[in-house]
Amino acid sequence: MAKKDKHKKKMKKSTKIVLISITAVLVFVLVFGSVGLYKLYSDTLGGIKKDTISKDEVNKSIDQDVKDKYDDSIINIALLGVDRRANDTGRSDATMFVTIDKKHNKLKLTSIMRDSYVSIDGHGMDKLNHAFAFGKGELSIKTMNQNFGLNIKDYVVVDFGELANIIDAIGGVDINVKQSEFTETNKYIQDVAGELHKTASSLSAPGMQHLNGIQAVGYCRIRYNDNDFARTDRQRDVLVAMFNKMKSTSPTELPGVIKKISPYLETTIGATDLLSLGTGVLKSGIGNIQQQIFPIEGLDNCKGGLIKGTFYFTYDKDALKKRIQNYIFEDAAAK
Incomplete structure (x- = not known):
């Protein structure tokens, strides 16, 4: 039991705060989208690295029933945390996705445990965060779609090794x-x-x-x-504090804040689409972020344990997939 608890608690220090740093980035994207200084903010976003992926390959990873049942009123974007301070960019230290739910008028931030035992295309069963090591952001998206029934088409990568600088920037x-x-x-x-x-x-x-x-x-x-x-x-206390701080920042100050944070980001989303997303969310009146973590221990036969000497979170794949889909697309309770 002690060994199991030790593995459950084992997490890099940076991973324990990645939720906060990623949310800060998400918040500034959504907040500045509401102001009319399009040219100014568009120029400011020039510091963000633009990644290119195969949209066709990503689209193939989305279940057909998901495409048929759900439209673009619910957008999911992967958020991948990487700690470059340790010169370790081979794996994502945390895997999350943000849901912009215009159907139910909600904004959700969902984390999937990086030790989740998943099927990775071309690599068999492995830890979720290893998908980034094998194929960077594109394979991470495909793995999340294929295992959890999502419709993710884009991602944002955050260098959260600079979290202290990000907090100072706001x-x-x-x-x-x-x-x-x-x-x-x-x-x-x-x-x-x-x-x-x-x-x-x-x-x-x-x-x-x-x-x-x-x-x-x-x-x-x-x-x-x-x-x-x-x-x-x-x-969550720090996350909410960052969220509130960004929302209260004046439009004249935001360009400077964004310019400081931008070098820590890379994404497949263009500046125009980022601005459009931000504008749409704020026009909808969404003001709070709903948080959730999957899998949930004690549900869907989820448990942590060793497989050939390596710690994983295992679970009933179909049950967890249904739970995540109901929470994300139907706005049902997570548990």
């Missing part, structure tokens, strides 16, 4: 640091500062305070003083 975040989190937060603040070869100020007391990038990353990395649920709550 001006920091306001977080309520609890007494039980205070000591560990300061410990991790100094750890992050050391990794970045910078100095950082520790927090003087618990409570509501404004955190800079290094401090916020330290807060997100707390691991041992409570449980998985509390760690998830902290990630």
Whole structure:
């Protein structure tokens, strides 16, 4: 049991905060799409690297029944986190997708566990994040579509090794640091500062305070003083703080923020389409991000365990596929 728990908790520090950094990127794309300074923002997006994939191959990976049953009112875009600080771009440290649901007027951010045991085209059964190692973003999209019944056609890759810089670019975040989190937060603040070869100020007391990038990353990395649920709550606290900060940024300040964040991105989506997506979402009045993680332990026979010495999350493939499709396309409860 102890060995199983150890594998369940094993996760790179950067992975534990990738949800936040990816969401920050998503938010700025959606927010600036609402303003009329099209030429200004279009120029600012020039720092984002444009990737090219085979649209025909990706389209083939989408189930025909998905094409027949669901239209473009529900758009799914893959979000892949890569930590380039470690010079390890061979695998995605996290695999997520954002759902722009114009049918039910919702915005969803869904994470799929990177240790999920999936079928990867041409490579047999393996971990989900290995798809990126075998075929970069294109194979990641195909693997998600084929295993989970999705209709993903594009992706965004984020260099979340620079999360502290991203948070600093938006001006920091306001977080309520609890007494039980205070000591560990300061410990991790100094750890992050050391990794970045910078100095950082520790927090003087618990409570509501404004955190800079290094401090916020330290807060997100707390691991041992409570449980998985509390760690998830902290990630969500920072995510919501970043979301609110981006929404409150004035149109005149946004170009500068976007310019700072853009070098950490690459995507298959053109600037025009990004702007169009942002405009459409904001016109619909969607204001909050709904979050979910799959597979869900305890449901669909999901469990973590070793297969030939390697840890995976296994599950009932058909049951999980149906659950994800119902949640994404029908807006049903995840559990």
